[in-house]
Amino acid sequence: MNNLSTPPDHDLPAGVRRRQRDELVAxxxxxxxxxxxxxxxxxxxxxxxxxxxxxxxxxxPALRDNSTPAPAGASTxxxxxxxxxxxxxxxxxxxxxxxxxxxxAFRNQCIAFTQYSSESFADYxxxxxxxxxxxxxxxxxxxxxxxxxxxxxxxxxxDGRGSVVGDSGxxxxxxxxxxxxxxxxxxxxxxxxxxxxxxxxxxxVTVQHTGEPAVEGVLKDGxxxxxxxxxxxxxxxKGQPVRPDNGLIGVTPGWTIRGYDGAGKLVYDSAKNGPAxxxxxxxxxxTEVLVIxxxxxxxxxxxxxxxxxx
Amino acid sequence: xxxxxxxxxxxxxxxxxxxASAGSSEAxxxxxxxxARAVYNFLYRRTASWSDAEDLTSAVFLHAWRRRADxxxxxxxxxxxxxxxxxxxVRNEWRAKRRYRRALAAAxxxxxxxxxxxxxxxxxxxxxxxLEQARSALDHLPRQEREIVELCVWSGLDQQAAAxxxxxxxxxxxxxxxxxxxxxxxxxxxxxxxxxxx
Numbered sequence: 001m002n003n004l005s006t007p008p009d010h011d012l013p014a015g016v017r018r019r020q021r022d023e024l025v026a027x028x029x030x031x032x033x034x035x036x037x038x039x040x041x042x043x044x045x046x047x048x049x050x051x052x053x054x055x056x057x058x059x060x061p062a063l064r065d066n067s068t069p070a071p072a073g074a075s076t077x078x079x080x081x082x083x084x085x086x087x088x089x090x091x092x093x094x095x096x097x098x099x100x101x102x103x104x105a106f107r108n109q110c111i112a113f114t115q116y117s118s119e120s121f122a123d124y125x126x127x128x129x130x131x132x133x134x135x136x137x138x139x140x141x142x143x144x145x146x147x148x149x150x151x152x153x154x155x156x157x158x159d160g161r162g163s164v165v166g167d168s169g170x171x172x173x174x175x176x177x178x179x180x181x182x183x184x185x186x187x188x189x190x191x192x193x194x195x196x197x198x199x200x201x202x203x204x205v206t207v208q209h210t211g212e213p214a215v216e217g218v219l220k221d222g223x224x225x226x227x228x229x230x231x232x233x234x235x236x237x238k239g240q241p242v243r244p245d246n247g248l249i250g251v252t253p254g255w256t257i258r259g260y261d262g263a264g265k266l267v268y269d270s271a272k273n274g275p276a277x278x279x280x281x282x283x284x285x286x287t288e289v290l291v292i293x294x295x296x297x298x299x300x301x302x303x304x305x306x307x308x309x310x
Numbered sequence: 311x312x313x314x315x316x317x318x319x320x321x322x323x324x325x326x327x328x329x330a331s332a333g334s335s336e337a338x339x340x341x342x343x344x345x346a347r348a349v350y351n352f353l354y355r356r357t358a359s360w361s362d363a364e365d366l367t368s369a370v371f372l373h374a375w376r377r378r379a380d381x382x383x384x385x386x387x388x389x390x391x392x393x394x395x396x397x398x399x400v401r402n403e404w405r406a407k408r409r410y411r412r413a414l415a416a417a418x419x420x421x422x423x424x425x426x427x428x429x430x431x432x433x434x435x436x437x438x439x440x441l442e443q444a445r446s447a448l449d450h451l452p453r454q455e456r457e458i459v460e461l462c463v464w465s466g467l468d469q470q471a472a473a474x475x476x477x478x479x480x481x482x483x484x485x486x487x488x489x490x491x492x493x494x495x496x497x498x499x500x501x502x503x504x505x506x507x508x
Contacts, residue, residue: 003501004494006444006464009351012364020368021342025335027413028375032333113412163415 093216093226094133098143103129106145110156113164119173121156124149128220132227135160136212140227141194146220149173155223157193165230168192183284183306185275187268188259190250194228196257199307202267204260214258222309228255248274279304323388331378342371345392348465352393355464356400358441369406370396372413382474390467390474397457397475450497455490458483463503 011017098106103126114121124147131143138160145156152171159165168191188205190196198205198219205217207226217226231244231253244253251257251270259268275281280298281291284305289298291306321340329337349370353363374381374388374395384390399406448456461472462483469487473480494504 003499004444004447004459004463004503005440005501006355007438007440009347010354010360011347012350012367016364017346020346020371021339023414024342024368024371024375025339027372027416028330028333028335028338030416031375031413032335113416165416 093218095130095218096133098129098131103145106143106156106158107147109158109164110145110147110167113156114154114167119152119154119169121147121154121167124152124154127153130218131158132218135227136215139229141165141225141229142227144195144225146223153223155192155195157195159229166193168195170197182309183281183290184309185249185281185304185306186257186270186273187307188224188257188270189275189307190252190257190270193230193252195223195225196250197222197309198224198259199309201261202259203262204264206258206260208256208258210254210256228252246274247277249277250275275304281306284308322386324383324386327378327381327383327388330375331381338371338375341388345389346371348389349392349396352396352460352465353400355441355445355460356396357403358438358445360438362403365407366396366399366403369410370399372410373399373406382477384471384474387471390471393461393465393467393475394477447494447497447499451490451493455486455493458486459490459494459503462487463501 012020106129107121107126111121126145127148128144128146135142140160141157142160143158147154147156150171150173152169152173154167154169156167157165170191184197184199187202188196188198194207203219205219205224205226206214207217207228208214209228215226217224229252246253248270251274255270257268257270257274258266261267277293278295280289280293280295280303282289282300282303282305284307286300286303286305289300289303291303292298295303323341323344326337326341326344330341346367350363350367353366353370354360357363357366370392374392377395381388381391448459451459457476458472461467461475462469467475469483470480473483476483491504494501
């Protein structure tokens with residue numbers, strides 16, 4: 001051997017090239033969306049503009065005791081106008097707490113999953129670790145790890161195959177620049193895969209995938225959890241991945257989220273009055289516009305009121 | 311690249327990168343279209359395996375995407391930066407593959423891809439032996455000089471682009487190239503690169 005000649009360049013095999021391109025596009029779509037979801041800012045549609053706070057001082061609620069019934073109408077926000085309906089039958093929620101060993105393994109998975117985040121999941125203390133028993137299919141969210149550091153919460157979710165499928169955070173350190181942070185866009189606000197938060201007057205949450213029976217959610221400390229999955233990517237005529245969009249903030253396309261008060265009255269139905277991306281949002285007292293989105297000249301009077309978490 | 315009113319309009323890497331960084335997956339797809347071949351061949355020459363190069367190509371692009379805030383373009387080209395990402399990816403091969411699989415799982419795309427039969431055919435090409443011989447010559451050089459030869463001779467970068475790819479000053483590239491030539495000459499290598507004066 002007396003020279004540095006190497007074989008001529010090759011192209012990637014066409015099938016591999018196509019697959020890799022599709023995978024990368026889908027990953028980037030997913031990862032570009034995930035941080036927005038994580039910081040709880042409603043940028044699910046492209047044209048969203050957020051009012052940035054100067055000197056934000058946010059008191060995130062302490063964990064609520066779920067055993068204490070929340071008084072109806074405790075929220076200062078205007079309640080949504082949803083027709084009362086009979087309490088529908090839903091598959092009951094059967095859950096079990098994870099053992100210490102299971103929790104430790106789950107936590108390690110979450111640490112690995114979130115390794116590129118600016119915050120370290122390892123710094124958060126586990127508050128709840130549980131899973132649904134008997135979900136309809138493995139792709140649905142099944143187990144959750146709820147962690148907390150001070151006023152911040154970080155929730156990590158696995159599907160029925162045991163793979164981490166998402167995480168979501170809420171709190172002043174995780175979301176330092178969102179003026180909407182202490183508030184919810186809906187009485188039952190979805191944040192991440194198969195979970196979110198609810199206002200105190202909500203006593204029951206159900207989720208329903210199109211064409212399937214409703215499933216009972218589990219309520220813990222102001223957070224709700226239910227076996228859901230992200231919307232499946234579809235393909236456009238050119239074969240490029242397309243992410244379904246229902247125009248709602250947080251609500252997974254193809255799913256309906258409902259909330260009921262203590263008397264069993266339907267108080268929220270995402271299919272009827274889910275939080276639209278095209279709207280602007282004010283604080284619950286309607287004194288300040290917090291989220292503009294694409295609305296021109298928004299005023300507190302013309303925007304949707306957000307909801308107090310407590 | 312697109313066609314507009316009969317003119318061919320070329321979008322610069324910088325513009326694509328800015329759009330990709332803002333969340334445009336299609337812009338990133340175009341960067342992949344533009345540079346996957348160069349990255350793939352760089353990886354092949356580094357790993358001496360077409361199938362490893364194939365697996366790592368997508369991992370390189372994922373790494374580049376995740377480090378998008380740190381990108382340094384060289385005269386509008388993203389290739390030197392991508393080759394820097396490729397170098398990192400090869401050094402951390404196992405972790406890179408694992409990260410990529412995790413990203414796939416998170417995007418709900420994980421599937422067991424059956425390796426195409428054509429991959430094995432490519433792997434058996436006579437070129438593998440040629441590469442093995444060229445690599446064995448390079449293996450006599452210190453790592454820093456090897457890297458320069460890989461980029462400037464095998465991947466065709468000029469010295470300024472190599473400086474970006476290696477994150478070192480241009481002067482350092484020049485001196486390493488000069489030393490690499492001397493070493494290769496002493497080893498009896500008679501390549502055009504070796505015979506070129508610095």
